Amino acid sequence: NATGSDGESDAAATAAKSIYMVSDGTGWTAEHSVNAALGQFEHCLVDRGCPVHTHMFSGIDDVERLMEIVKQAAKEGAMVAYTLADPSMAESARQACKLWGIPSTDILGPITEAIASHLGVSPSGLPRGAPGRSFPLSDDYFRRIEAIEFTIKQDDGALPQNLNKADIILAGVSRTGKTPLSIYLAQKGYKVANVPIVMGVELPKMLFQVDPEKVFGLTISPVVLQTIRRARAKSLGFTEEVRSNYSEMDYVREELEFARRVFAQNPVWPVIEVTGKAIEETSAVILRLYQDRKHRCSMPRISKRY
């Protein structure tokens, strides 16, 4: 696109800059960090003429494969971002990139060193998959799995008799993101139930009997909701008739107004605006309020013990 070469996709492929991510573990930390950093370049990514391709290499725990990847990066003109626990592997990555003239970044090195001097303890230098290490079956591990299984069973208003067992209950009209939000929060160890608000359908009594401090209402702009519902109706292959009842503007507005009245009758429920927010952003807002109500400390925070 930006370059004037032959064939649109060829041109894009030529113009695209590559980022190689190398980890001796899963690669998810590198992916998460690079993804967040790329948020700072949204003004120039794919649609704006400066596409980026990322390539993640995980489980790289020997120097031979590491060198092969660095060579390949040099050929492609890529930069390299790595997370390598073994200091000699990290040093090899640094030096090889320097030798080949490739920009490189050690993503976790600085924070690991800072923690080491804060604790007065040296890092183990062992990758997570190293022989002899094993994943502990901790209480936290079982709690998370239980949260996921609970949350799946409670999706879409199922088993309202269990609402009292949830840590967090999400209520909102169809397509406000209740399901993906519930799952995101479940992964963090919270038992979540979600309850759809549908015009003309009575809400489960249990919703008004549980501790109202754990209920969160979701709201969204009618225009955005219509866009999402249209996409949904199309992908589900709804008939024209059902589709219009579900995604037409009058109906969308009326249903949101119905939800607004439910929320107004339950003023303890915080109402969260999801318009323009990614699932992880709305989740952060919900957890901030949740922790805040639970601990009521001066500055909202989420704390953990290691």
Add this chain to the structure above:
Amino acid sequence: NATGSDGESDAAATAAKSIYMVSDGTGWTAEHSVNAALGQFEHCLVDRGCPVHTHMFSGIDDVERLMEIVKQAAKEGAMVAYTLADPSMAESARQACKLWGIPSTDILGPITEAIASHLGVSPSGLPRGAPGRSFPLSDDYFRRIEAIEFTIKQDDGALPQNLNKADIILAGVSRTGKTPLSIYLAQKGYKVANVPIVMGVELPKMLFQVDPEKVFGLTISPVVLQTIRRARAKSLGFTEEVRSNYSEMDYVREELEFARRVFAQNPVWPVIEVTGKAIEETSAVILRLYQDRKHRCSMPRISKRY
């Protein structure tokens, strides 16, 4: 514990070192990075006399709250790890920490700068929640939500007639992690179905009619499986009788042997050992194989376009 002070929990609280995490966004990047870095100190965390408490402050986009947090960190003797997109906020954090004599680390600064010079483009400096920015309803967004909804519906062998619509199918005996693995992969945009292998129960015919390249078998050490099943049976309040049939060693071994025979009859299915692996580690192994089979390139990688 390690210190000789009064009251066990007081002693632990005194001995615990704090890490403050500050983000203008959700805080998940800082949490993920600090969590991975703490993996390097497992030999000394809570059970080994050097507990760490982390405290995450998200949505911090004004300098007043930032300064309040730094002051609080100074009081607690904490270190500070931050992700702040606005360069003047990042600089304020750095300087304030220096002034108060607190160790601090900018988690995304270095990778963001490296990407900037690689692309030849300046970072926007705008936090993800900044006014005027909004989350794009991209194809990728809808694809992920669809994957999550599909995966929930297919949990635990439900709707076998849909197995052909899955990207990935996981098969294994009870408590090999099929559900949390499915959900983890769904969050990454894959439609996952999981099928329990239960001794004496016929597997759905559809499992043998779909492309065998998308089926993955899960296996686990009998001793670890027994531990997990005992915890499960307890938490579900199984009766002594059901419990023994489910978690007693002979039964566990026989059922794993039954699964092994199913896998042997389907040699195209890779069999993944989950013993001692965290969900995200097994997910990384599965996706590596999945991408590898799909692209058959020289070095297994997972690629994305931005």
